Amino acid sequence: MKVSELAATEGFRALALSDPSRQIKGCYIGDLLSWVMGRAQADNAWITIMSNVNVAAVASLADVACVIFAEGVQPDEQAQLAAQMRGLNLIATELPEYEAAVALSRLI
């Protein structure tokens, strides 16, 4: 599914959609950045509660389709700015990480 379709799904909302037509293939959940870089696959949706600026660098380098901030976490301003500069897609949800992954799994 496209990132824009996920962003339009109830329970999810777009924080930044720089590349809305990007396809999501699979999902990775993690908050330790090196684990994410070591294990996430390109085109995954990355679900996390980490919200600092380094998330933008990791998302860009790991080449994930989008970052989903779970549990109502808001990325800080620097992170949002860095994400937009790097052409990333950021999505927010109030759902916990597991629930967000279950919802995503039903969609892709």
Next chain:
Amino acid sequence: MPEQLQFHYDVDGGNFTSAGQASVQVKNNLSQLGLDPAVIRRVSIAMYEGEINMVIHADGGSADILVEDGCITIILADKGPGIADVEQAMQDGFSTAPDNIRSLGFGAGMGLPNMKRYTDYMKIDSVVGEGTTITMKVNF
């Protein structure tokens, strides 16, 4: 592609806001050369892990990237404290990063293992009290 291309970056120490800038720049440069995204991903992740290590442990350093036909070489050099036990440092989960670094999501002890995982060749030259130079190669 030209026969050989070289990029040089200085990595600031202690600056976690800009950490990763050199790696993102390398990613962009390699993308412009039209290289396979999977190769670019391996190079940029390996370099980012090294860049973060230099920011956390060594007060910065330098990164040199050499792009040749079929091989990309990454050389990261710092004048930090050095690695006392390289074998131990290479183990998954071993970390000497302080708590404030861990709260940023780093310090999981996966940096060096990731660098090895994503590259075809990795060599660590380290002298305690003098610094560390890491050479990595990704073939394509």
